[in-house]
Amino acid sequence: MKVSLIIVTLGRPLAVERCLKQAHQQTEPIHQIIVVDGDDNEEARPIAARYPGVVYVRNPNGFGRMTGSRNVGLLHATGDIIAYIDDDAYVHLDYNREIIKPYADPKVGAVGGRALNGVPGEEVTGADKVGRFSSSGNVEGYFGVDTGEIVEVDHLIGCNMSFRADILGELGGFHEYYPGFCSTYEEADLCMRIKKLGYRIMFNPKAVVDHEGAPRKVGKRFDAPYFFRVTRNHSTLVMRNNGPLNPLPWKFLAMMIGTQTLKLARKLAGETSRWATGQAGLWVGFGGGIYQYWRQGRDLRRRDEMGRKIMARFAKNTTRPAAEPLPAPRPQPATSETS
Structure with a gap:
């Protein structure tokens, strides 16, 4: 190979x-x-x-x-x-x-x-x-x-x-x-x-x-923007891949709210801004996950321009079928994935 x-x-x-x-x-x-x-x-x-x-x-x-x-x-x-x-x-x-x-x-x-x-x-x-x-x-x-x-x-x-x-x-x-x-x-x-x-x-x-974690060009690891992005992306992942009718995203939401609030109570001084950042990331991510689930449903493929480019690039190289057929796509607006 x-x-x-x-x-x-x-x-x-x-x-x-x-x-x-x-x-x-x-x-x-x-x-x-x-x-x-x-x-x-x-x-x-x-x-x-x-x-x-x-x-x-x-x-x-x-x-x-x-x-x-x-x-x-x-x-x-x-x-x-x-x-x-x-x-x-x-x-x-x-x-x-x-x-x-x-x-x-x-x-x-x-x-x-x-x-x-x-x-x-x-x-x-x-x-x-x-x-x-x-x-x-x-x-x-x-x-x-x-x-x-x-x-x-x-x-x-x-x-x-x-x-x-x-x-x-x-x-x-x-x-x-x-x-x-x-x-x-x-x-x-x-x-x-x-x-x-x-x-x-x-x-x-x-x-x-x-x-080895080389120095980053912008910001620092574990700073407030990093914490926001991690929380945001994590909650998007959970909601996008399970959907709002699945109890798991809501279980995750309750756990994250409880965990972050408990940490705030234990370390009140200097932790308020971090708690607010985490909460903001959590809710923004949930909203993003619901939106992406609404757009794509259970469709596993990317349907935007980049996704189509990648599919076309490798279409001739496919040598074996998928283990299971992909589900049919849900109708969706022709907008960018980066929303």
């Missing part, structure tokens, strides 16, 4: 340099490496040019739209498997060999691996929860854990994930109503859609990246 590795970057040329260096030291060479740059100054372009065969793509709409950059890269991919890592995620030497192993099973549609953040004990924490959706709507992580074997999960982490190219083409790529620079939940949304097609999602603990 041939792997196209897509690296999305924004204003972190030093991280891109190290990322490309690691990717070129694989025990088994990667078929194709694509750098998608969302920065106006294109600092990553000369760095990419120093590495033979690397495809550099400029995304003029990439600022704050990491998900859009993932789709732009997909349009240039030629591999059977499309792998995504962040620009500050550095692959281990056997990454390319390990990420494709679970695809020997034709029922596997997506594969991810470990993301090591340098947190003490991460390798032994959460083996029974890694990559799970909880009954209350939580999206569990624990992607640093070493499970000791390949295990099935519900979703993957964005800095270390891969998918069959034909499945991405069939679905029209990532939905783009999950804005942000990181932690945007578009990967969880995509995994939900892949599972609804009947495919399995696997976690291989031997496909490893070191995720």
Whole structure:
């Protein structure tokens, strides 16, 4: 199997340099490496040019739209498997060999691996929860854990994930109503859609990246805008993929209101603004999720311009049928996904 590795970057040329260096030291060479740059100054372009065969793509709409950059890269991919890592995620030497192993099973549609953040004990924490959706709507992580074997999960982490190219083409790529620079939940949304097609999602603990969290071009991780986006996108994910008639989104809403209010009560000083930010993100996300559900219903495909481009790009490469037929689309207005 041939792997196209897509690296999305924004204003972190030093991280891109190290990322490309690691990717070129694989025990088994990667078929194709694509750098998608969302920065106006294109600092990553000369760095990419120093590495033979690397495809550099400029995304003029990439600022704050990491998900859009993932789709732009997909349009240039030629591999059977499309792998995504962040620009500050550095692959281990056997990454390319390990990420494709679970695809020997034709029922596997997506594969991810470990993301090591340098947190003490991460390798032994959460083996029974890694990559799970909880009954209350939580999206569990624990992607640093070493499970000791390949295990099935519900979703993957964005800095270390891969998918069959034909499945991405069939679905029209990532939905783009999950804005942000990181932690945007578009990967969880995509995994939900892949599972609804009947495919399995696997976690291989031997496909490893070191995720070092390079400084961001705009803002800081865990600041108020970050907290708003994470809460907003999480609630959109839960509502969009379950619908307002399902009790799960409302259970999630009650849990989030209660959790955030309890934290406020415990740490009243300096926490009021954070509570307000979280509440705003929660309700904005719920509204967005209801809107997207109304537009698309249970249709798993993207139906906007980018979705159609991706479907057309991979239409000729589809070599096998989906595990289950896609549902018929619901009539919808011809508007952009980024609403």
